[in-house]
Amino acid sequence: MNSSCSAFHAKMAVLQCQFIIAYHSRSTTPLNKKHFCSKKCFRPSGHRLGTGIRIAPTQSQQLPGYPLKVWNAIETPSIPRSIHDIPNGDHILGFGANLAKDHPGYHDEEYKRRRSSIADMAKKHKIGEQIPAIEYTTEEIDVWGQVLTKLSALYPTHACKEYLESFRLFNFSPNRIPQLEELSQITGHHTGWKIRPVAGLLHPRQFLNGLAFKTFHSTQYIRHPSNPIYTPEPDICHEILGHVPMLAHPDFAQLAELIGLASLGASDKEIWHLTKLYWYTVEFGTILEDDGVKAFGAGLLSSFGEIQHMKSGKPIFQDLDPFAKLPKMSYKDGFQNMYFLCHSFSDVSAKIQSYLETIQSAN
Ligand SMILES: [Fe+2]
Numbered sequence: 001m002n003s004s005c006s007a008f009h010a011k012m013a014v015l016q017c018q019f020i021i022a023y024h025s026r027s028t029t030p031l032n033k034k035h036f037c038s039k040k041c042f043r044p045s046g047h048r049l050g051t052g053i054r055i056a057p058t059q060s061q062q063l064p065g066y067p068l069k070v071w072n073a074i075e076t077p078s079i080p081r082s083i084h085d086i087p088n089g090d091h092i093l094g095f096g097a098n099l100a101k102d103h104p105g106y107h108d109e110e111y112k113r114r115r116s117s118i119a120d121m122a123k124k125h126k127i128g129e130q131i132p133a134i135e136y137t138t139e140e141i142d143v144w145g146q147v148l149t150k151l152s153a154l155y156p157t158h159a160c161k162e163y164l165e166s167f168r169l170f171n172f173s174p175n176r177i178p179q180l181e182e183l184s185q186i187t188g189h190h191t192g193w194k195i196r197p198v199a200g201l202l203h204p205r206q207f208l209n210g211l212a213f214k215t216f217h218s219t220q221y222i223r224h225p226s227n228p229i230y231t232p233e234p235d236i237c238h239e240i241l242g243h244v245p246m247l248a249h250p251d252f253a254q255l256a257e258l259i260g261l262a263s264l265g266a267s268d269k270e271i272w273h274l275t276k277l278y279w280y281t282v283e284f285g286t287i288l289e290d291d292g293v294k295a296f297g298a299g300l301l302s303s304f305g306e307i308q309h310m311k312s313g314k315p316i317f318q319d320l321d322p323f324a325k326l327p328k329m330s331y332k333d334g335f336q337n338m339y340f341l342c343h344s345f346s347d348v349s350a351k352i353q354s355y356l357e358t359i360q361s362a363n
Pocket residue numbers: 017018234238242243283298299
């Protein structure tokens with residue numbers, strides 16, 4: 001595996017990313033009957049659905065997900081009416097305190113204890129409470145600093161303009177790992193999105209459902225220091241550098257929310273399709289700008305190797321059709337062979353809105 005590639009070299013790592021959690025800490029208001037005439041018209045943020053029914057805005061937030069092989073391990077939940085209905089610690093499917101044998105930190109007992117400690121803090125977090133601050137070690141800060149420094153050099157030419165615009169809001173420093181609470185307050189101020197800490201990999205349904213409530217489930221632990229530019233899973237570097245700035249941009253935030261809304265009451269088959277849709281947009285989406293293709297997906301924006309591969313001329317690009325069968329995630333030499341190319345966030349959001357209305361009508 002190419003060591004220059006970050007969190008998304010392995011297919012499972014990719015899947016896990018989508019489903020890994022972090023939840024936001026702000027107090028939310030559960031939806032009441034006026035927000036629901038049926039699951040078809042549920043929309044927590046006050047947008048108009050295909051049914052033509054408008055729902056009042058609320059402070060409620062978001063949803064989560066998990067890998068197919070354990071799909072049936074969790075009973076299909078009822079449709080959540082607020083972020084309070086989405087557990088963030090009951091069904092952790094992987095990562096967190098449990099590392100696979102090929103994880104760089106598998107033989108490092110101290111590293112595993114550290115991760116367990118941070119994961120336990122996430123499990124105990126209650127909505128409405130401040131997200132627990134992690135006292136990162138000098139070694140952990142050094143890892144963050146290396147990742148930030150390397151990626152920051154690429155962003156001006158590789159990241160989309162919306163990312164660059166939002167990136168400035170956070171004043172990231174290589175000398176300090178930001179706390180999720182402060183990041184959540186910034187995204188909350190700009191788009192209403194909140195961050196919620198998570199102990200590991202969530203079921204895809206839960207993860208995606210969280211998006212409907214403008215809540216992004218995020219890990220807090222960091223990759224193993226043996227190789228700062230590689231991680232087989234989402235970690236705090238991926239969450240902060242890949243996801244957080246985009247969640248502070250309203251155009252992207254709407255796209256992510258639409259995927260979440262489509263997942264409410266969706267069948268298992270539809271959840272799997274939405275998982276791929278999330279994957280090919282939120283994680284690996286690209287967008288065409290005047291001076292070329294730029295990255296907006298977190299798997300690109302947080303990977304030193306993958307974001308350069310995207311601009312190498314090797315991968316192919318194709319337009320996204322949410323109604324079409326989406327391809328299996330394909331990798332070669334640790335990177336994806338194909339990326340979906342968006343022409344604007346409004347264009348891709350309109351397409352996802354159409355898909356959302358279609359599956360709501362079918363359900
Ligand atoms: Fe991710």
